[in-house]
Amino acid sequence: MGELRAYAALAGAQARSAATYRWSFVTEMLANMGGTVFDALAVLVLFRATPTVGGFSLREAVLIVGLSSAGFALADFSVGNVDRLKTYVRAGTLDAVLVRPLAALPQLLLMDIPLRKALRVVLGFTLLGGAVVINDVAWTPARVLLVVLAPIAAAVFFSSIFVSSASLAFWWVDSGEIGSAFTYGGRDFTAYPITVFGDTFRGLFAYALGFAFVAYQPALALLGRTDPLGLPPWSGFLSPLVAGVAAVLAAVVWRAGIRHYRSTGS
Amino acid sequence: MIVMRDLRKDFTVRVKAGRLRRHKRTVSAVGGITLGIERGEMVGYIGPNGAGKSTTLKMLTGVLTPSSGEVSVCGLAPVPQRTRLALRIGVVFGQRSQLWWDLPLRESFALLRHVYRVPAAEHEARLRRCRALLDLDEFLDTPVRQLSLGQRMRGELTAALLHGPEVLFLDEPTIGLDVVSKQAVRSFLAELGAGGDVTLVLTTHDLADIERLCRRLVVIDHGRVVHDGTIEALHARYGSRRSLVADLVDPLPEGFALPGAAITATEADRHRVTFALEGATAGAAVAGLVAAVGVRDLSLLEPDIEDVVARLYATPDPSDAP
Numbered sequence: 001m002g003e004l005r006a007y008a009a010l011a012g013a014q015a016r017s018a019a020t021y022r023w024s025f026v027t028e029m030l031a032n033m034g035g036t037v038f039d040a041l042a043v044l045v046l047f048r049a050t051p052t053v054g055g056f057s058l059r060e061a062v063l064i065v066g067l068s069s070a071g072f073a074l075a076d077f078s079v080g081n082v083d084r085l086k087t088y089v090r091a092g093t094l095d096a097v098l099v100r101p102l103a104a105l106p107q108l109l110l111m112d113i114p115l116r117k118a119l120r121v122v123l124g125f126t127l128l129g130g131a132v133v134i135n136d137v138a139w140t141p142a143r144v145l146l147v148v149l150a151p152i153a154a155a156v157f158f159s160s161i162f163v164s165s166a167s168l169a170f171w172w173v174d175s176g177e178i179g180s181a182f183t184y185g186g187r188d189f190t191a192y193p194i195t196v197f198g199d200t201f202r203g204l205f206a207y208a209l210g211f212a213f214v215a216y217q218p219a220l221a222l223l224g225r226t227d228p229l230g231l232p233p234w235s236g237f238l239s240p241l242v243a244g245v246a247a248v249l250a251a252v253v254w255r256a257g258i259r260h261y262r263s264t265g266s
Numbered sequence: 267m268i269v270m271r272d273l274r275k276d277f278t279v280r281v282k283a284g285r286l287r288r289h290k291r292t293v294s295a296v297g298g299i300t301l302g303i304e305r306g307e308m309v310g311y312i313g314p315n316g317a318g319k320s321t322t323l324k325m326l327t328g329v330l331t332p333s334s335g336e337v338s339v340c341g342l343a344p345v346p347q348r349t350r351l352a353l354r355i356g357v358v359f360g361q362r363s364q365l366w367w368d369l370p371l372r373e374s375f376a377l378l379r380h381v382y383r384v385p386a387a388e389h390e391a392r393l394r395r396c397r398a399l400l401d402l403d404e405f406l407d408t409p410v411r412q413l414s415l416g417q418r419m420r421g422e423l424t425a426a427l428l429h430g431p432e433v434l435f436l437d438e439p440t441i442g443l444d445v446v447s448k449q450a451v452r453s454f455l456a457e458l459g460a461g462g463d464v465t466l467v468l469t470t471h472d473l474a475d476i477e478r479l480c481r482r483l484v485v486i487d488h489g490r491v492v493h494d495g496t497i498e499a500l501h502a503r504y505g506s507r508r509s510l511v512a513d514l515v516d517p518l519p520e521g522f523a524l525p526g527a528a529i530t531a532t533e534a535d536r537h538r539v540t541f542a543l544e545g546a547t548a549g550a551a552v553a554g555l556v557a558a559v560g561v562r563d564l565s566l567l568e569p570d571i572e573d574v575v576a577r578l579y580a581t582p583d584p585s586d587a588p
Contacts, residue, residue, distance in 0.1 A: 002383040009380035017368035020409075096362050098329045100381055101352035259331045259345070262277060263324055 006102055010110040018115065029116035033123065039069060040127060043191065054195035055228055059134050061193060063222065066128030067215035068190040071154020073124035077117040079109060079159040083179060086169035092264030104258060105163070125151070137222050146237060150218035153243035154190075157214050160243070160250035161186055167250075170257030182209075190214040195228055213242040267433060267465045268303040268326065273335035275321050275489075295321040297489035298335065305432075306462045308455075310480035311469040318489040319469040323437050326467070327357050340432055353382060356426035360438035363418065364425045365410045371421045372406045375428060382429035389428060396424040399454050416447030423454060434458070436468035440475055452478045473497075473568070501569065507542040509567045510551050514539065515560030524554045 018025055043065050047058040056064070085108065088094045097107045128151060137143060165179030186205070189197070194206045194216045206212035213235075220227055221236025275296040280288035296318040303309055311319050324330040325337055328344035328351055337344060342351045358364070365374040379389045397403055400420040405413055413421065419439065426434060439455075440448045456479055459466050470476060476483055476497060483500060485493035493500050509530065517536035523529075526546025532539045543551055548566050555561060 006380045006383065009377050013366055013369060013373065013377050016373070017366060020368050092362065095324065095329050095359060096364050098348065099327050099352055099355075099357040099364075101349045101383075102381060103349065261330065263321075263330055 003102060007106055007110060010102075010107065011113055014110055014113045015115070018113070025116060029119060032116050033119045037123070039191065040065060040123075054193040056193040056195070059131075060219065060223060060225075062127070063131040063135055064193055064215045064219045065191050066124070066131035067150055067154055067219055068187060070121075070124035070128040070151040071214060072158050072187040072190075073117070073120040074151065074155035075158035075162060077114060077121050078155070079162045080117065080183075081112045081114055082108060082162050082166040083183070084108075084112065085166040086173065086175060089169045089261065090173050090264075094261060095263055098258075098261075105254060132222075135223060138224055142237065143222055146218060146221060146239075149240050150215075150222075150236075153218075153240040154214045156243040157210065157239075157246050158183070158186065160246035163250040164253045167253045167257035170260045186211050186214075190216065210242045210246060213239040267305045267307070267340065268301070268467070269336070269338045270299050270301045270322075270326075271336040273299045273322070273325060273337050274333045275318070275325060275330060276333045294489050296325070296332075299486070299489070299491055301484065301491060301494070303465060303467065305465055306459075307482060308459045308466040308480045309468070309482045309484060310476035311467060311484050311486065312471070312473075312476065313486040317487045319486060320437055321489075322486070323435050323467070323469060327355060327435055328352070353429065354432050356429070356431035356434040358419075358422045358426045358434070358436045358439050360419070360436075360441040363410070363422065365418070365421055367411050368409055370407045370409055371402065371413070374410065374421070374425060378425055378428050384429050388430065392428050392430060393424070396427060399457060400424060400450065416443050416450070419443060419447065419451060420454075423451065427458075431464070433465040433467065436466070438469055438471065440470060440472055448472070448474075455479055507544055508548065508569060510541045510543060510548065510555075511565045511567060512539055512541075512555055512561050513537060513563040515562055518559065522558065524551055527551045527554075 043061060044058075046053060047061065051057070053061060082105070085094075088097075088108070094104070094108075097104050097111075100107065132147060137147075161182050162179075165182045168175040168179055186209075189205050190211050194202055194212055197205070206216070212231075217227070217231065217236040218239045219236070221233065224233075226233060227235070273296060274294065277293050277295055279291055279293055281291050283289045299318075299322060311322070313319050321330065325332050326339050326344060328348035331345045339351060340354045342354075344351055364378075365371065366377065369377075375389075375393060378384075379386070397406070400423065402420060402424060405417050405421075408417075410418060410421065423439070426436075436455075440451055443451065452475060455466065455468075458464055459479060466479070468475065468479070481496060483493065483495065483497050484491060485500065493503070510527065514537050518532060518539050524541060524546065527541040527543050530540050530542045541551060541555075546554075552564060555564075
């Protein structure tokens with residue numbers, strides 16, 4: 001209980017600090033909003049050229065984009081700034097975090113609450129809501145549960161990717177933008193029906209890393225479509241499980257990383 | 267209170283060898299320290315840059331995981347029990363801020379009360395004491411980024427003490443401070459230590475910090491303890507010498523000698539001469555010099571800690587020989 005109040009106090013402090021730089025906040029928020037709109041526009045533009053992509057209609061594709069961007073926006077909002085870890089590791093700022101009586105990861109996340117990204121979450125969920133409406137889904141209790149859980153599972157999954165790719169910095173200080181290949185690359189991958197990708201690439205990203213379960217499989221389960229790639233119909237309901245496994249793995253990587261932290265000279 | 271047994275920390279570094287190839291090399295930052303510190307002790311930790319002082323402190327505070335050996339602080343293992351330990355220790359890193367950069371000092375303190383879950387009354391009492399002793403009032407409402415280094419350091423000290431820690435770790439608390447701020451920090455720490463219930467461990471490059479504060483001095487170099495005892499014992503053991511610098515009216519005559527003092531340098535065409543005092547008291551040396559030559563100015567230099575440590579390392583401990 002006391003710890004929760006401590007985190008809340010940290011969050012409040014962060015908001016007050018951000019308020020001292022009001023204009024940069026407004027411009028960043030606008031830039032961020034633009035980003036989300038363009039992501040959705042890219043898909044629409046694609047369908048101007050062709051009526052179906054990878055065997056999916058525009059409507060169905062919008063559901064996939066909706067799940068992907070709602071999940072990603074939520075993850076990016078709550079955990080995305082963990083990618084600043086490399087700066088903290090390089091500068092040794094993490095020391096100050098580690099001598100406080102709170103867990104390191106939440107403290108890091110609260111060092112910068114990206115309110116500017118909040119609008120993306122709203123947009124992402126609006127898109128998802130719209131997609132659910134235009135796709136007349138044959139509702140069953142299981143599907144109702146899934147439409148609630150899937151974006152959360154997607155957010156947990158992306159958060160795990162954010163945390164594990166940021167943890168690279170503990171071993172490799174100049175990891176640079178390699179982590180982005182999995183975070184932003186993963187978002188772009190999940191925004192399309194995975195049938196459009198080549199076998200090897202799809203095998204790696206969709207199944208080995210699990211990105212198929214972020215948007216594609218749950219969308220199939222909601223639509224009641226059979227998977228052209230052959231996974232059983234219930235595989236869409238596995239997405240919370242896949243997200244849970246990813247979260248456990250991310251926690252292991254994070255812990256190992258903290259133990260490996262080297263700080264700096266002084 | 268603090269126990270270290272054969273504590274080690276190795277770092278792997280990659281060394282450039284050719285355009286793309288890198289060789290891995292293991293560097294030992296702390297090479298087997300065994301040390302015990304009792305409740306209420308004030309221990310000064312010194313050594314040249316890179317000796318392993320900060321690394322040791324970071325292992326004691328749970329920031330770094332030791333490569334091997336045992337360590338316990340307040341009966342806790344620093345890394346596995348990091349958050350529990352954090353409630354019982356205070357940490358001031360001279361070159362890292364614990365405060366919120368954009369917020370007034372007052373707000374940083376209020377936040378720390380929540381972070382450390384301190385009852386309001388206790389918090390108030392401790393803050394009041396720090397405000398009085400460290401003169402915080404004039405800048406309590408200034409954002410931290412606008413504070414001078416001396417003001418910020420006083421803020422850091424307060425921040426580290428508001429939860430009533432049993433052990434206070436200070437990594438170079440006086441680094442970069444002006445003389446007045448150094449004095450303020452030292453007298454505050456002296457007052458704190460006089461109470462006898464706070465254990466104080468500080469690293470420094472400034473011997474005056476130690477002389478003022480610490481009865482016990484631990485010197486480390488190349489990751490090993492090379493001295494553990496009082497300052498007097500250190501000087502006696504390694505024969506560190508004060509030096510007397512004199513500016514003369516006329517050049518020093520050739521063949522001049524002072525009993526109990528050796529000439530270590532002459533500058534400015536023998537108008538300035540430095541003697542190392544070996545047995546002679548400062549008074550006797552000055553008297554001898556003034557009697558023989560015209561003296562314009564005199565200064566007496568305390569032995570430099572870097573110098574002491576350098577000499578220390580040049581004199582290998584026989585028990586350490588392979």
